[in-house]
Amino acid sequence: MTMETQIVGCSKDGLSRAKKYIEEGEAVAFHTETVYGLGANAFSDEAVLKIFALKGRPADNPLIVHVHRDYELSRLIDGEPSYAAALRKAFLPGPLTMVYPSTGKVSKYVSCGLDTLAVRVPSSPAAQAFLREVDLPVAAPSANLSKHVSPVTARHVFDDFNGKISLILDGGACSGGIESTVLDCTGKIPQILREGLVTREMIAAVAGDCLVYKRKEGEKPKSPGMAYKHYAPRCKTAYCHSAAEAKALYAKESEQNGKPCILCESKAAAELAGYDVLDLGGTGEAMAQRLYALLREGERRCTLLIGIEPTLRGGVMQGVLNRFTRAFGGNYEA
Numbered sequence: 001m002t003m004e005t006q007i008v009g010c011s012k013d014g015l016s017r018a019k020k021y022i023e024e025g026e027a028v029a030f031h032t033e034t035v036y037g038l039g040a041n042a043f044s045d046e047a048v049l050k051i052f053a054l055k056g057r058p059a060d061n062p063l064i065v066h067v068h069r070d071y072e073l074s075r076l077i078d079g080e081p082s083y084a085a086a087l088r089k090a091f092l093p094g095p096l097t098m099v100y101p102s103t104g105k106v107s108k109y110v111s112c113g114l115d116t117l118a119v120r121v122p123s124s125p126a127a128q129a130f131l132r133e134v135d136l137p138v139a140a141p142s143a144n145l146s147k148h149v150s151p152v153t154a155r156h157v158f159d160d161f162n163g164k165i166s167l168i169l170d171g172g173a174c175s176g177g178i179e180s181t182v183l184d185c186t187g188k189i190p191q192i193l194r195e196g197l198v199t200r201e202m203i204a205a206v207a208g209d210c211l212v213y214k215r216k217e218g219e220k221p222k223s224p225g226m227a228y229k230h231y232a233p234r235c236k237t238a239y240c241h242s243a244a245e246a247k248a249l250y251a252k253e254s255e256q257n258g259k260p261c262i263l264c265e266s267k268a269a270a271e272l273a274g275y276d277v278l279d280l281g282g283t284g285e286a287m288a289q290r291l292y293a294l295l296r297e298g299e300r301r302c303t304l305l306i307g308i309e310p311t312l313r314g315g316v317m318q319g320v321l322n323r324f325t326r327a328f329g330g331n332y333e334a
């Protein structure tokens with residue numbers, strides 16, 4: 001089925017149309033501070049299944065439920081440890097998703113049969129306005145086709161879903177740029193399942209301690225989404241560790257009449273005058289903000305995207321490197 005896809009601002013009219021679609025069981029794309037989400041009524045089996053179908057998302061990769069800041073969490077979660085209450089106070093609304101024991105009230109398809117529920121309270125004013133308007137828990141993964149690069153502008157969402165959804169609520173470019181930190185809050189000590197803008201250090205400073213989940217060989221992952229190929233641009237890719245290596249790959253692609261392009265941090269870009277370079281910036285925050293937009297820019301304009309692994313470490317770089325290497329087909333481990 002094709003339909004006209006409209007990009008609208010978060011005006012009164014835009015919000016009331018979004019509410020109508022959500023109540024009718026349709027999916028609506030909306031802005032958050034991390035990436036754009038593709039949302040549907042979390043109470044409705046049919047609406048939630050629509051999200052999986054639209055994205056081509058594997059049926060065992062659970063969704064995050066988004067609520068506004070005053071939503072009564074006890075409707076969704078069955079109690080919380082004291083560190084979780086402190087973390088909520090410190091970081092919400094914001095780019096932190098917390099995994100709790102579920103009350104089982106939302107559709108069973110949200111968590112793909114797990115007895116836990118991932119909950120997030122996004123901070124972007126556009127997301128808050130949308131969630132307040134619908135006043136329902138909204139199940140939403142990132143608004144990209146499965147495996148493709150996550151969207152950080154309304155246009156990116158349009159490029160993946162034109163003709164497939166009715167409405168994109170435009171809140172501008174996403175300031176954070178990578179997906180939320182996913183934190184398991186079901187144990188004695190909080191455990192990061194997916195790294196993001198809220199770092200281990202930030203969580204440990206509030207909760208006293210924080211673990212980072214590492215999947216053991218052959219073990220089923222705790223956060224199923226981390227097992228999949230992700231964030232992949234739709235052009236050939238190559239991965240290297242120095243400007244010299246990138247120059248050699250660049251020359252080879254040019255000789256074969258291809259159009260190469262190099263994605264790297266500012267420090268490496270400085271050694272690449274005269275080359276087509278996409279500059280990620282020099283800080284972790286800048287790299288997080290630019291990564292997905294530049295991966296999409298790369299796939300648009302080149303035949304081979306050459307990534308040079310950033311050398312910067314610490315803070316949000318863990319989350320950035322995880323996405324960066326996976327976009328190039330690798331699996332970053334610290």
Ligand code: AMP
Nearest residue numbers: 062063116117118141142223224225226
């Ligand atoms: P996305 O919204 O596309 O960024 O993906 C959501 C991420 O949250 C995936 O990595 C999921 O595996 C993870 N997630 C969602 N619900 C749960 C849950 N109940 N337990 C563990 N991880 C979850």
Ligand code: MG
Nearest residue numbers: 141142150179
């Ligand atoms: Mg995603």
